[in-house]
Every structure is written in C-alpha cells, then in structure tokens.
Amino acid sequence: MTTTTKRSIQSNPISNGLRSLVYLLNGRWHKPAMQIFMVVIAFHLLEHLVQAYQLWGLGWPRPKCLGLLGLGFPWLMKSEWLHYGHALFMLLGFAVFRPSFVGRARLWWDIGFGLQFYHHFEHALLLGQAIIHENLFDSPVPISIGQIWFPRLELHLFYNFMILVPMLIAMYYHRFPPYQSKNV
Template identity: 55%
Template sequence: MAFRAARALNHDHHRVGLGIFMAITLAHWAEHLVQAYQVWALGWPRPQSRGVLGQFFPWLVTSEWMHYGYALVMLAGLFLLRGGFVGRARTWWTVALAIQFWHHIEHLLLLIQAQTGQFLFGAAAPTSVLQVIYPRVELHLFYNSVVFIPMVIAMYLHLRPNERELTLADCDCVQRRTRAAALAA
C-alpha cells in the first residue's frame, strides 16, 4: 500500500506534489523574510518581530512544537518526493534533504530542551548548536536558504533533463514536457 502511494506520488502526481510542497516552503520563507524585515528595516525588537502569523498568534513563534513540526514536514516532503528525481536533479534534491535532516536535528534539540527545561551550553533558553555562533533569526534564514537553493536547482534541472535523464525519468513533470516538445516539433 505504502509502495503504491509513493509510486503514485513520484509518477502520476509528482508535479502536483512538488507544487504543494513548494507552496508550503514559500509560505514559510515569507514568514522568515517578514520577520527579517521587521528586525532590520523596521528596527523592531526581536521578541516583537514575529512574522505575519506571529503578530496574530504570538504563541506560534515561541512554540518549539510548531517549529519542529514544520522541520518534520520539510524532511518528509523532501524524502517522499525524492523518488521522482533522476540524475543531476536527484543529486541536488538529496543535498537539500541532507541539510534539512541536520536542520531537523537542530529543531529536535530545541524541542527536547523546551520540554525538559535543561538548556544546552548554559543558555537561559533552548539553544541549537549553531545558535551559539549565530542569532536565531539569522540562523533560520541561513538554514532556509541552504535547503531552498538546492531544491530550486533540483526542480530546474528536473524540468530540463538532458537526454540521459529524460530516458530515466518516469514522472508526470517530464512526461508533460516531453509531450509538449513532441507536439511543438
């Protein structure tokens, strides 16, 4: 059953799956960009710079469960959609998956600290490993960038396969492109 679902996602519904996943990713990006704008352009104090949703639902910004949940959604999406990629696109998608795995570990550490009240590095609040070096707003912009950039490269290459990749590709993204090219010729 699970195999059939994964096969359907990466064959007949890959384009839709990628579209939904990218919409979720871009919405999350928008939140972080608004938060950065609030900090650097508007000069708001960091605790009041909560993005768009955080202005209406402040508990979202401080909820480690919500942040960890999103990290899991990203990890699951990258893992589940990977099967539709081949060649160079698969390599770049795998890079995004590996980086997101680490980002997920960082959020797991934050969640565990929030639940236990035991904070790393003698901090007064949950602190991730790289947060010791970089403030949280900047660190999350960095993480989102280093996951997003290889995702975009992978999607670009996925929709523009070379000849070898075209013979290996089996998803509806490439099939539609191939049919369109054949009709145009």
C-alpha cells in the same frame, strides 16, 4: 530472510499503503503534490523574510519579530512544536519525492535532503530542550548548535536559503533534464 517473514512484510497493510502513497506522489499526483510542498516552503521562507524585515527594516526588538503569523498568534510562533513540525514536513517531503529525481536532479535533491536532515536535527534539539525544560549551555532559552555563533533569526533564514538553493536547482534539472548525447 524466511519465506514467512517475506510474506508478512509484503502483506503488511500499513507498509503497502505507504508504498502506494509514495508511488502516487511520484506518479499521477506528482505535480500537484510538489506544488503544495513548494507553497508550504515558500510561505515558511516568507515568514523568515518578514521577520528579517521587522528586525532590520522596521527596527523592532528581536522578541517582537514574529513574522506575519506571529502578529496574530504570538504563542504559536514561540512554540518549538510548530518549527519542528515544519522541519519534519520538509524532511519527509525530501524523502517521499526522492524517487522522482534522477541524474543531476537527484544529486542536487540529495544535497538539499542532507542539509534538511541537519536542519531537522537542530529543531529536534530545540524541541527536546523545550520538552524537558533543560537548555544546553545554561542558556535561558532552548538553543541549537548554530545558535552558539549566530542569532536564531539569522541562522534559520540562512538554513532555509541553503536548503532552498539546491532544491530549486534539483527542480530545474527535474523539469528540464540536460540533453544526453547518444555518442557519449
């Protein structure tokens, strides 16, 4: 890399701004930023739990199981943009907060990150089908890979729990790092 190229990369205001933001989110703003991130994730999971309750507890037909948000805004819950936006939000959150996690916390954070990457891929696949109006496998609605075998409601509830578990373990180790003996 030439000196001119290095200088142009270092002086790029957008990349400098992003680096500064990541630094703040992993430094001074880390605790409130992580709290906001987790509140958004908790509300998303709550929506999936409400959908499951509407289906299995109340016996509603699947198309009517739209969660709390869907009761007021049914068109929003049927939008692939909303689901993709949340998947992207989570993926970016994993990437942005990654520098703060070290040791065992990093291992578990990376496991959650990998699972979220696949979850994001599934939502990108659904969004792509909705945009081009061409569904995979001649399905009448957009379909993800996992939906070949499992219904969408159950599949996304499963995905969210599979991502949440390593995320919570990572946050536990982040908050309470294991004691490292000096004699080891």
